[in-house]
Amino acid sequence: MIKAILCIAGTVAFAMAANPEFTAGGELQFPKDYREWIFLSSGLGMTYGPAAAPEGDPRFDNVFVNPSAYRSFLASGRWPDKTIFVLEVRKSRSEGSINKGGHFQTDTAAVEVHVKDEKRFPGGWAFFGFGRDEQTAKQIPTSASCYSCHSQHGAVDTTFVQFYPTLIDVAKANKTFR
Amino acid sequence: MIKAILCIAGTVAFAMAANPEFTAGGELQFPKDYREWIFLSSGLGMTYGPAAAPEGDPRFDNVFVNPSAYRSFLASGRWPDKTIFVLEVRKSRSEGSINKGGHFQTDTAAVEVHVKDEKRFPGGWAFFGFGRDEQTAKQIPTSASCYSCHSQHGAVDTTFVQFYPTLIDVAKANKTFR
Numbered sequence: 580m581i582k583a584i585l586c587i588a589g590t591v592a593f594a595m596a597a598n599p600e601f602t603a604g605g606e607l608q609f610p611k612d613y614r615e616w617i618f619l620s621s622g623l624g625m626t627y628g629p630a631a632a633p634e635g636d637p638r639f640d641n642v643f644v645n646p647s648a649y650r651s652f653l654a655s656g657r658w659p660d661k662t663i664f665v666l667e668v669r670k671s672r673s674e675g676s677i678n679k680g681g682h683f684q685t686d687t688a689a690v691e692v693h694v695k696d697e698k699r700f701p702g703g704w705a706f707f708g709f710g711r712d713e714q715t716a717k718q719i720p721t722s723a724s725c726y727s728c729h730s731q732h733g734a735v736d737t738t739f740v741q742f743y744p745t746l747i748d749v750a751k752a753n754k755t756f757r
Numbered sequence: 758m759i760k761a762i763l764c765i766a767g768t769v770a771f772a773m774a775a776n777p778e779f780t781a782g783g784e785l786q787f788p789k790d791y792r793e794w795i796f797l798s799s800g801l802g803m804t805y806g807p808a809a810a811p812e813g814d815p816r817f818d819n820v821f822v823n824p825s826a827y828r829s830f831l832a833s834g835r836w837p838d839k840t841i842f843v844l845e846v847r848k849s850r851s852e853g854s855i856n857k858g859g860h861f862q863t864d865t866a867a868v869e870v871h872v873k874d875e876k877r878f879p880g881g882w883a884f885f886g887f888g889r890d891e892q893t894a895k896q897i898p899t900s901a902s903c904y905s906c907h908s909q910h911g912a913v914d915t916t917f918v919q920f921y922p923t924l925i926d927v928a929k930a931n932k933t934f935r
Contacts, residue, residue, distance in 0.1 A: 623859050646793070680804040
């Protein structure tokens, strides 16, 4: 019986464990394996993005969330403590290989992370911005517009569930969508 | 010892197992959990897509692959037998919530699946197209243009790795990129 419980615990840990990790100085460690997390959606050239392209081809925003938080959300319509969102901003091109129109994704331009850690952050959530190849990032000051915008316009708990098509109905069914 | 082995097997199965499943008549079962698979990339309005929008807002193509195939590819630059690609075609909108430009994703328009099963299909791969809410799909005939186009233009083993930015360097390092 004990072995069986340990086995289940091990299974869950393998598939789901991805907690935010911080340096002693409070910087967030880059979430190295986020490309294996759950994809929520992608936008192109969205005007609310934090890292819009200054000119030329528009940028894609790919949003990922850690698997344990995703499964918790599917069950409850709520983001648990230790939820980690990754917004990966990618450059785009129109012409390449056989493609002659529209846009496809190329290099990463920036990675923004939105973390829920209720003991660490007043309000529960904090933002971090990673430049290219940066392994740690300082918290973005709470005076930045990302905090007020997410707080005012995020459909669920300061997050933009209104742009994640597979989660909208989950939140509505759980009455957490505003 | 036996219990330990079973435990490990169970763990791997939980996280990675996603083999193509067919009906007795050879139809492919809809891969229900593909939104928890590995996201490879997304395009908007790409001209080579199989389900371009007839008019109005362009469509997004989200590409997912089963986790076991992804990990095998990272290690070898090759797609193993039982690889399953899912191309999810989604409608888009420009205006919604705080967004006033660019495009974000809305409802699913179609799901196309590309499966590698060397015993089942001459050439190794086959395509399947699922309409909305369809749970099984017949194989698309090999005379269809998707076969010849993927065969002629796919960078790796009839797949469009040239459009998956995190895999291009893996394939090049393994000398499987053409």
